[in-house]
Amino acid sequence: MKNAESIAYESIIGMILSRNYAPGDRLVETELAESLGLSRTPIRNVLRQLVAEGLLEARGNKGCYIPQLSPEDMNSVFKTRALLEGRAAMEAAFCRTDEDVDMLKSLLDEEKEKYSQDKRKEYAAVNNKFHLLLAQLSKNACIERYVKQVYWRAGLYTFYFDRFYVPPAPIKLPRDPSNSISCTEHEQIVRAIAIGDGSLAENVMRNHIYTSYSRIAGRIPAGQSAGIFTARNPFNLMS
Amino acid sequence: MKNAESIAYESIIGMILSRNYAPGDRLVETELAESLGLSRTPIRNVLRQLVAEGLLEARGNKGCYIPQLSPEDMNSVFKTRALLEGRAAMEAAFCRTDEDVDMLKSLLDEEKEKYSQDKRKEYAAVNNKFHLLLAQLSKNACIERYVKQVYWRAGLYTFYFDRFYVPPAPIKLPRDPSNSISCTEHEQIVRAIAIGDGSLAENVMRNHIYTSYSRIAGRIPAGQSAGIFTARNPFNLMS
DNA sequence: TTTCACTATCTTGTATCCAAAATAAAAAAA
DNA sequence: TTTTTTTATTTTGGATACAAGATAGTGAAA
Numbered sequence: 001m002k003n004a005e006s007i008a009y010e011s012i013i014g015m016i017l018s019r020n021y022a023p024g025d026r027l028v029e030t031e032l033a034e035s036l037g038l039s040r041t042p043i044r045n046v047l048r049q050l051v052a053e054g055l056l057e058a059r060g061n062k063g064c065y066i067p068q069l070s071p072e073d074m075n076s077v078f079k080t081r082a083l084l085e086g087r088a089a090m091e092a093a094f095c096r097t098d099e100d101v102d103m104l105k106s107l108l109d110e111e112k113e114k115y116s117q118d119k120r121k122e123y124a125a126v127n128n129k130f131h132l133l134l135a136q137l138s139k140n141a142c143i144e145r146y147v148k149q150v151y152w153r154a155g156l157y158t159f160y161f162d163r164f165y166v167p168p169a170p171i172k173l174p175r176d177p178s179n180s181i182s183c184t185e186h187e188q189i190v191r192a193i194a195i196g197d198g199s200l201a202e203n204v205m206r207n208h209i210y211t212s213y214s215r216i217a218g219r220i221p222a223g224q225s226a227g228i229f230t231a232r233n234p235f236n237l238m239s
Numbered sequence: 240m241k242n243a244e245s246i247a248y249e250s251i252i253g254m255i256l257s258r259n260y261a262p263g264d265r266l267v268e269t270e271l272a273e274s275l276g277l278s279r280t281p282i283r284n285v286l287r288q289l290v291a292e293g294l295l296e297a298r299g300n301k302g303c304y305i306p307q308l309s310p311e312d313m314n315s316v317f318k319t320r321a322l323l324e325g326r327a328a329m330e331a332a333f334c335r336t337d338e339d340v341d342m343l344k345s346l347l348d349e350e351k352e353k354y355s356q357d358k359r360k361e362y363a364a365v366n367n368k369f370h371l372l373l374a375q376l377s378k379n380a381c382i383e384r385y386v387k388q389v390y391w392r393a394g395l396y397t398f399y400f401d402r403f404y405v406p407p408a409p410i411k412l413p414r415d416p417s418n419s420i421s422c423t424e425h426e427q428i429v430r431a432i433a434i435g436d437g438s439l440a441e442n443v444m445r446n447h448i449y450t451s452y453s454r455i456a457g458r459i460p461a462g463q464s465a466g467i468f469t470a471r472n473p474f475n476l477m478s
Numbered sequence: 479t480t481t482c483a484c485t486a487t488c489t490t491g492t493a494t495c496c497a498a499a500a501t502a503a504a505a506a507a508a
Numbered sequence: 509t510t511t512t513t514t515t516a517t518t519t520t521g522g523a524t525a526c527a528a529g530a531t532a533g534t535g536a537a538a
Binding site: 242243244277278279280281284299300301302 | 491492493494498499500501
């Protein structure tokens with residue numbers, strides 16, 4: 001953290017993802033500026049950037065808002081995640097190096113460790129690192145960029161609705177990492193990448209994202225949520 | 240065009256895509272501000288937005304630059320285009336309405352008209368409209384957003400290297416639209432969407448983008464350009 | 479009480495000013 | 509002449525001031 005803008009960026013993203021705001025809330029420049037001890041200028045820049053990245057919505061001259069979350073939007077977001085992250089996994093499988101695989105494996109270990117110690121915030125942080133590293137290993141700057149964006153966008157759902165990650169009332173998790181769906185799925189992905197099987201990596205990744213989707217989907221309030229992943233519009237169209 | 244910022248946005252994008260700058264050029268805030276008769280503030284905002292959208296690159300405190308174009312970057316960009324636009328076409332095929340198909344067909348007519356009249360700029364404009372409309376018809380806001388971004392990003396290559404669109408020395412085109420590769424491919428896409436064949440729509444779209452890619456790829460200067468679309472990393476992996 | 483209009487306040491949009499960093503230029507040393 | 513150091517200029521980052529638009533509130537008229 002050096003300049004005002006990166007401070008603002010980190011802080012605001014942090015505030016959004018740690019549920020300081022509710023979906024539909026307005027982010028007022030002056031308030032943010034004051035609370036962060038900065039002028040409005042860097043705040044404005046960051047807000048615009050976040051809007052361009054899809055994490056916030058702008059309404060004319062009426063400020064920036066946390067997007068209104070809905071089943072339809074969630075469907076779009078996670079379907080796009082599956083598409084992009086699936087492809088990222090495939091590309092990673094095609095062009096991985098031994099060092100790449102090592103990095104993935106060490107993240108896997110770290111993940112299991114945090115899981116078995118029930119350190120949820122750190123576990124979530126490692127989870128983020130895993131998905132973002134995979135995007136990077138695709139060696140496709142374009143895909144990496146969009147994966148990042150859609151991943152954080154999906155994070156709105158994860159962090160608002162997935163009590164598994166940061167539950168308000170601490171629920172004990174089973175200590176054995178083999179019980180963690182996410183862990184084993186991540187393992188499968190790494191295995192597929194390690195043996196260079198791109199199609200497998202893609203499929204496992206898509207299934208993994210679908211798993212997250214299903215876990216969270218039921219928790220979204222208002223609105224009809226059924227029939228999103230129909231045979232006509234499936235998540236795993238290619239499998 | 241109302242406020243200073245939208246003026247700046249349109250103007251700057253126009254300047255970029257009409258080759259006022261060369262790849263690697265720096266966009267100086269003060270120059271832009273003066274030439275557009277605005278203050279630096281809206282310029283700054285727009286530049287940051289364009290960076291966030293991937294059309295420009297920012298280098299620390301050293302300003303914004305037109306990206307350096309390279310075969311590797313081009314490969315990433317067009318592969319991502321194929322992925323996203325292909326999926327957009329598929330989704331459009333799944334959820335199209337009669338009005339959607341009508342819109343596409345009328346764009347097709349317009350396109351053929353401009354083509355046979357050799358109005359290249361207008362032809363290119365219709366072409367843009369076609370691709371962007373298709374993204375919209377996917378009814379997936381996420382995909383639409385990324386298609387837009389990667390489409391304009393790819394436009395750097397199209398506009399800088401594709402003499403077919405805006406040739407410096409006017410070369411006569413064959414008047415018969417059936418000779419236009421792009422027109423007939425667009426027709427195929429619309430046909431696939433009309434009959435609701437998502438996989439076909441996706442494949443045709445991917446091939447279409449691959450065609451553009453191949454046409455332009457040879458024109459990029461410096462660097463090794465061979466072996467980009469190998470059997471291991473093909474454009475049409477799913478077909 | 480309800481509705482409309484007007485006012486006051488708050489928030490964003492734009493311009494300008496100052497500071498810090500980077501680049502270019504000039505001067506000094508090898 | 510070449511290289512390094514210092515100085516000057518340019519350019520971006522950040523803060524403040526002002527204008528314009530939006531929101532909220534008050535008061536008057538029906």
